[in-house]
Amino acid sequence: MAQNTLTTEPSMAAFQRGLPADLINLHSSHPAPLSAQQLAHITRLDFAAISHALSQDYAPVIGGEELRRAIVTAHYEVxxxxxxxxxxxxxxxxxxxxxxxLQQGDHVVCLTPIFEPLYQQAKMAGAQVETVPLLADSQWTIDWPALRQxxxxxxxxxxxxxxxxxxxxHISDKELTDLVNLCHQHDCWLLSDEVFRGLEHQTKTRLPAAVDCYDKAISxxxxxxxxxxxxLRLGWIACRQQQMRDRIITVKRHLSICGSRLDETVAQQLLPHSAKIFNHHRQQLSKNRRQLADSLQYLPHLQVHLPAAGATCFVRLQANQKAAAVTGDDFARQLARQQGLLVLPNSCFITDTPGFRLSIADAAMADHYPQLMIDP
Ligand SMILES: Cc1ncc(COP(=O)(O)O)c(C=O)c1O
Incomplete structure (x- = not known):
């Protein structure tokens, strides 16, 4: 396991070092970006007008008030x-x-597989991170007895x-409530990374933001x-407790004086169109998901629990096939060398389950699914 310093290379970068630079990316976690034309069509915005109205000054460290109001309107209820x-x-x-x-020695619990920074950054802050694996053989559901323990x-x-x-x-409404109750019972914080909220393949499965459900949740x-x-280099932290927000702002001040006013201004214009933008992506993702399902019947060495949300899924290497002898790393490396395709192996996601992350982000990627095989 990697050490917990800022000079430790993230696994995703380490894996790609030494691989050819011109591989076809089949692992992206964001939907195919809209063209400027598509965006103008969906939002009816005049983007040229935005840059003319732009102030060249620093923005507030916490983000402009109008932007933060637009974020709340688009994402939160409480x-x-x-x-x-x-x-x-x-x-x-x-x-x-x-x-x-977090402070040195704090106890943190996370579910694996996991987007590595969620695990690694907690360790870098000095925490002892305990992992609770999702149940790979039960459609990657939460192991509730293990989590409660x-x-x-x-x-x-x-x-x-x-x-x-x-x-x-994804989880159900009840599971989110159970997670909140578990944290409440033990008076601990809940950090909910909701970057894919809005990309549920069925809109009815969209959940409330954790920060709206619990006063010690951060979304x-x-x-x-x-x-x-x-x-657009624009993210945000939603946190209800003033004292914690003050600590968060203090840390941010060490990293950057403020965000990009240009990015913030563009985002502010786009946020009121969130539903239409999510809808566009959802339709494309559903199409690509169907194409993946069709391709799988010709790929018996692979097993996929088809995604319910977001732009990625995890492909397991079947134990009873030729590929069984190889690890996720070997498979991904051979795939790069033999087929010119880039996927990220399980070692990038803190899990021993052999396999790799595959994207359904882009229609062009789907054409390559039939090539997801190697000669070991
Ligand atoms: C779950 C999750 N959280 C956070 C991030 C970081 O997002 P960004 O690239 O916008 O900083 C990613 C990026 O892949 C992610 O998948």
Whole structure:
């Protein structure tokens, strides 16, 4: 396991080092970005007018008030704009939150597989991180007995990420309530990474934000994932407790004086169109998901629990097939060398279940699904 310092290379970067640079990316977790034309069509906005009206000054460290109001209107029911702090993407939001929330030796519980920074950044903040694996053979559901055993009165923080990266699974309303109750019972914080909220393949499965359900929950979201706009470096932290927000702002001040006013201004214009943008992505993701399902019948060495939300799923290598002898890392490396395709192996997601993250983000990716095989 990697050491917990800022100079430890993230597994995703380490895995890709040494691989050819021109591989076809089949692992992206954000939906295919809209073209400028599509965006103008969906929103009817005149983007040229935005840059003309732009102030060239620093923005407020917590994000402009109008932007934070637009975020709340688009995403939350209970909290208000004073509960929001903007960041440079969700990665920075996670880093700031972990540093503000955690101290050396704090007990943290997270579910695996997991988007690695959610685990690694808690460790970098000095925490002891206990992992509770999702049940791979039961459609990646939560192992409730194991989770209830792991979370105790000494636990400082529980970390969740639903809709889930890399699995693409989701939880029910009842499970969210049970998670909140578990944290409440042990008086611990709940960090909910909600960057894929809005990309549920069926809208009725969209859950309330954790921060709206529990006063010790922190919700994190971003323009990169549900909106498919990683070019806008805008994420945010939603937190109801003033004292914790003050700590969060203090950490942020060490990283950046403020966010990009240009990104914030564009995001502010786009947020009122959230539903239409999510809808566009949802339709494309559902199409690609069907194409993946069709391809799978010709790929007996692979097993996929089809995603219910988000733009990725986790492909398991079947134990009874030729590919059984290889690890996720070997498979992904051979796939890169033999087929020119890039997927990320299980080692990037803190799980021993052999397999890899596969994207359903883009129609062009789906054409390559039949090539997901190697000659071991
Ligand atoms: C679950 C999750 N959280 C946070 C992030 C970071 O988002 P950003 O790239 O916008 O900083 C990602 C990026 O892949 C992610 O998948």
């Amino acid at each position: 909290i208000d704009h004073d509960d929001i702090l903007t960041t440079c993407g969700a990665q920075e939001a996670l880093f700031i939150t972990m540093q503000a929330l 792991a979370v105790t009165d000494s636990t400082r923080l529980v970390i969740i990420n639903f809709p889930h990266n890399p699995i693409g699974c 994190i979201a971003v323009m990169s994932k549900a909106y498919g706009m990683p070019a």
